[in-house]
Amino acid sequence: MSNSVPPPALTRRRFTQLSGMAVGSLALAGAARAAAAADVTLEIAPYTLEASPKHHIRTAAYNGQIPGPLFRMREGEPQSVEIRNLTKDAEVVHWHGLYLPPDIDGAMEEGTPMIAPRASTRYTMTPKPAGFRWYHTHTFAGKDLTKAQYGGLHGFLLIEPRDNPAAYDREVFLGLHDWNGQFLSSDDGYMNPVYDVATINGKMLGSGDPVKVKQGERVMMHILNSSPTEVHWISFSGHSFKVVALDGNPVAQAQTVSMLRLAPAERVSAIVEMNNPGVWVLGEVRKHVQASGMGVVIEYANSSGKPVWTQPEDLVWNYRQFAGAGDAAQHQDAKTIELIFNSKFQGHGNEELWLINGLSYPQNSTPANSPNLQTGQRYRLVMKNKSMDDHPMHLHRHTFEVRRIEDSPEIAGIRKDVVLVQAGGIVEVEFVADNPGKTLFHCHQQDHMDRGFMMVFGYA
Numbered sequence: 001m002s003n004s005v006p007p008p009a010l011t012r013r014r015f016t017q018l019s020g021m022a023v024g025s026l027a028l029a030g031a032a033r034a035a036a037a038a039d040v041t042l043e044i045a046p047y048t049l050e051a052s053p054k055h056h057i058r059t060a061a062y063n064g065q066i067p068g069p070l071f072r073m074r075e076g077e078p079q080s081v082e083i084r085n086l087t088k089d090a091e092v093v094h095w096h097g098l099y100l101p102p103d104i105d106g107a108m109e110e111g112t113p114m115i116a117p118r119a120s121t122r123y124t125m126t127p128k129p130a131g132f133r134w135y136h137t138h139t140f141a142g143k144d145l146t147k148a149q150y151g152g153l154h155g156f157l158l159i160e161p162r163d164n165p166a167a168y169d170r171e172v173f174l175g176l177h178d179w180n181g182q183f184l185s186s187d188d189g190y191m192n193p194v195y196d197v198a199t200i201n202g203k204m205l206g207s208g209d210p211v212k213v214k215q216g217e218r219v220m221m222h223i224l225n226s227s228p229t230e231v232h233w234i235s236f237s238g239h240s241f242k243v244v245a246l247d248g249n250p251v252a253q254a255q256t257v258s259m260l261r262l263a264p265a266e267r268v269s270a271i272v273e274m275n276n277p278g279v280w281v282l283g284e285v286r287k288h289v290q291a292s293g294m295g296v297v298i299e300y301a302n303s304s305g306k307p308v309w310t311q312p313e314d315l316v317w318n319y320r321q322f323a324g325a326g327d328a329a330q331h332q333d334a335k336t337i338e339l340i341f342n343s344k345f346q347g348h349g350n351e352e353l354w355l356i357n358g359l360s361y362p363q364n365s366t367p368a369n370s371p372n373l374q375t376g377q378r379y380r381l382v383m384k385n386k387s388m389d390d391h392p393m394h395l396h397r398h399t400f401e402v403r404r405i406e407d408s409p410e411i412a413g414i415r416k417d418v419v420l421v422q423a424g425g426i427v428e429v430e431f432v433a434d435n436p437g438k439t440l441f442h443c444h445q446q447d448h449m450d451r452g453f454m455m456v457f458g459y460a
C-alpha cells in the first residue's frame with residue numbers, strides 16, 4: 001500500500017459491503033460488534049514513526065499510522081464516533097472545519113470534555129460542510145516539543161458532497177509535518193521551535209514509496225499542512241497546480257500556479273495534469289527544509305531514473321488571485337469586531353506571551369472582554385497584527401469569507417477557516433454567527449496558543 005495515500009478507514013459504507021460478504025460467518029460476528037461500537041473508531045496510542053531508516057521518532061498516532069486514517073464521510077449523514085485513549089495523557093480530538101456543537105468540537109476551551117488516560121468516549125456527529133477537512137489533537141504542549149501538535153495526532157477527513165462532479169481521475173492526499181523540534185533562541189532573544197526532520201505523509205524524501213501516476217491523468221491533490229508551527233512552500237518540478245479549493249472550499253477563481261504556500265492548518269486542493277513523464281520531486285521550495293526531508297517522489301509509469309528537482313527562484317503566493325470582486329456595500333449589516341494581536345516580551349530565554357486586545361487567554365475570554373455573538377448576525381473580524389510574527393488564525397465551528405487583505409480592495413469568494421495574518425498586517429474576514437455555542441478563535445501555531453493566543457467568543 002502506498003504511503004502517500006493512507007488506506008480508507010472502515011466507514012459505514014465499507015462496513016455494509018463487508019458485512020454483505022460475510023453473512024453467516026464468524027467474521028460477521030466480529031464485524032457486527034465493531035459496527036455496533038461505532039462507524040468510526042480512533043485509537044490513540046504511543047507509536048514510533050520511521051521517518052527514514054535513520055530517523056525513528058517516538059510519538060503518538062491514530063490507529064497506528066501517521067497521518068491517521070483518511071475518513072470519508074457523506075455530508076449530513078450522522079456518524080457514530082468512538083475514541084479510545086491508550087496514552088498516559090488526557091486527549092481530545094478536534095474536527096477541523098466542521099460545524100459541530102461545542103461539546104464535541106474538540107476544544108476544552110469550548111467545553112468539550114477531555115478523554116482521560118485509558119478512557120474512551122463515544123458520540124454521534126453530523127459532518128458538514130462538504131470539503132477537505134482534517135482532525136487533530138487540541139492539547140497543550142508547553143516546553144515539551146513531542147506533545148500536542150508537535151506529534152503524530154493528525155489525519156485527513158473528506159466530507160463528500162451529495163453529488164460530486166469529480167473532474168479528475170483520482171485523489172492523492174499529502175500531509176506536511178515537522179518533527180524533532182527544540183526551542184532555540186534567535187538573535188533578538190525570543191525562543192522559537194526549530195526542527196531537524198520534515199516529512200510528507202510521515203516519510204522523509206527518498207524514504208517512502210513514490211506516488212505513482214500515469215501520463216494524461218488529472219490528479220486531485222489534497223495537501224494539508226499539519227505542522228505545529230511552520231509555514232510551508234511547495235512546488236512540483238515539471239508541473240503546475242490548478243488551485244480549485246482553499247481549506248476545502250471551492251474558490252471564486254481557480255488559478256494555475258507554480259507554487260503553493262500553506263500556513264499551519266491550511267489546506268489546498270489542486271488539480272495537477274500529469275503531462276510531463278519522468279521521475280520528479282514534489283517538495284518544499286526552501287532548500288534547507290527539503291534537505292531535512294520535506295519532499296516526495298512522483299513517478300510516471302514506465303519512467304525511471306533519479307528524481308528531478310528544479311529549484312524555483314522566488315517564493316510566490318497571494319490569496320487574492322483566487323478571489324472574485326467584492327462589493328463593499330454588499331454587507332453593510334456586518335458588525336465590526338476589532339482584534340489586535342501583540343506580544344509581551346518575557347525576558348531573554350523565555351517565550352513571549354501573546355495578547356488579543358491587550359489580554360491573554362483566559363483573561364480575554366470573560367463575558368466582559370470577549371465578543372458576545374447574536375445568532376443570525378453577520379460579523380467582520382478586523383485582525384490587526386502588531387507583532388513581528390505571522391499568525392495563522394483559526395475560527396472554530398464556522399467558515400469565514402476573506403474580505404480584505406492589507407490595503408486591497410474589497411474581495412469575495414474565498415471561504416476559509418484559517419488565514420495567515422502577516423507581521424504588521426491586516427486581514428478582514430466576515431462570517432455569519434449561525435452555530436450557537438462557545439466558539440474558539442486562536443492562532444494555530446502551537447507555541448503561540450500555549451502562550452495565551454486564544455479567545456473564546458460567546459453567543460448571547
Ligand SMILES: [Cu+2]
Pocket residue numbers: 389390391392443444445448449453
Ligand atoms: Cu501565532
